Amino acid sequence: MLETLDIKTLKTVHILCMTGSVTKTADLLNLSPGAVSYVLNKARKITGTALFVRTKNGMEPDTFARELSSRYQALKMDLSAGSEAATLSNRPFVISSYSLAELLISLSVIDSKKNYPEIIFHRQGHNEAKRVIKLRNREVDLDVGSRLPADKSITQLNFFIGNSVILVSQNHPTIKDTVTMDDWQSNRHAVWLRGMHFANSDFDGTNQFNEVNSQRKVAFTSSSTLNLINLCAFSDTLILIPERVGKKVASVMPVKILPPPVELDMRFDCYIHFHHSMSGNETMKSLVELFHTSLGC
Incomplete structure (x- = not known):
């Protein structure tokens, strides 16, 4: 069943998981909202699941949609051999942290003279294992919060x-x-x-x-x-x-x-976590440096 989904469909599901918005997904993919809905409906027919539920906070992905998102990320890494890291500045940057940290990070980015990609904040859950999985599957680019269990795919820095x-x-x-x-x-x-x-x-x-x-x-x-x-x-x-x-x-x-x-x-x-494949990425490096500077670390 999954094999019948092409990479375009997987990418559309993945971006919608990240943004929670059909309109924003359409903008990022340079498509019309109707085209995104068409691809989504095709995926629903193939998988036999709803994939997303419309809520007051946007389109909420179900477990199957998250699985497709992870599949797309793994497939893209295999095909591009890490090229996603090199083009991070061309796509939204996903940060998982507390609501207060979101404010402080946003203020630091706004006050900076450098240009940064669009930032999408994800609410950080309680479960440390799930935080690790999101980093490992590249659903999250950067996680700021309490220390996570050691994982060979994740780089951990002491924030402050x-x-x-x-x-x-x-x-x-x-x-x-x-x-x-x-x-x-x-x-x-x-x-x-x-x-x-x-x-x-x-x-x-x-x-x-x-x-x-x-x-x-x-x-x-x-x-x-x-x-x-x-x-x-x-x-x-x-x-x-x-x-x-x-x-x-x-x-x-x-x-x-x-x-x-x-x-x-x-x-x-407090610690900063990110996937080890992003260690050499200039956007990641500049954001981590900005965060340290903003708190006088």
Whole structure:
């Protein structure tokens, strides 16, 4: 069944998986939206599956569509012997990260004097194994986030190591220049659903942090880091955040960063991951350098 799908059809399914938009797919393939729909309907008849479901966020691929996307990428790599990496600047660049990182990366690209390809952000899932698979199958060009398990096909770079700081609104009614343990315990907190993976090499320090952290008054939990930052900026909630990220956020939003009490002195590690075949690509290299520069790494 799959053998009856030509490379044009596989490519169309792949691009639609990346963009989630028939119109954008048509633009990238230099086709009309009607032509894209025709190819998609042909693929549906051959495979006997819907492939995509229309949602409020765009065309959502099913498991079979993702399989076809992976098949196209593998086939293209076999035919071109890595030529996709050499032509990265001619296609969209797919980045998987947190919503807050999307904002900071976007600001860095906009402020840069260099020209970069179109960037497509993919929401990063919780499952580390799936993140690895997306990188391995070239569904994602660059993954920014917590460290992934070692994989021979993936290059891993340390993005930054940051101490913890407390983020508060510039107009916080009680906290001005310092945060005490009384402040930490009496104020409400906003936390990320996935959790910030703070660490400490000291055994007692880690236990103390976990105990203090478990006693905070959690008022809001969100799956979006950007939502948490906005909530903090316009309310009296507190957020524990990596210092490098906090400094960048404070430069563009009405928040300030303050050192935490010694009981909350922790560290956060962030990593950049990409397929090893992209190691020599100039666009990849320039984007990684830009990210490091933007956070003062």
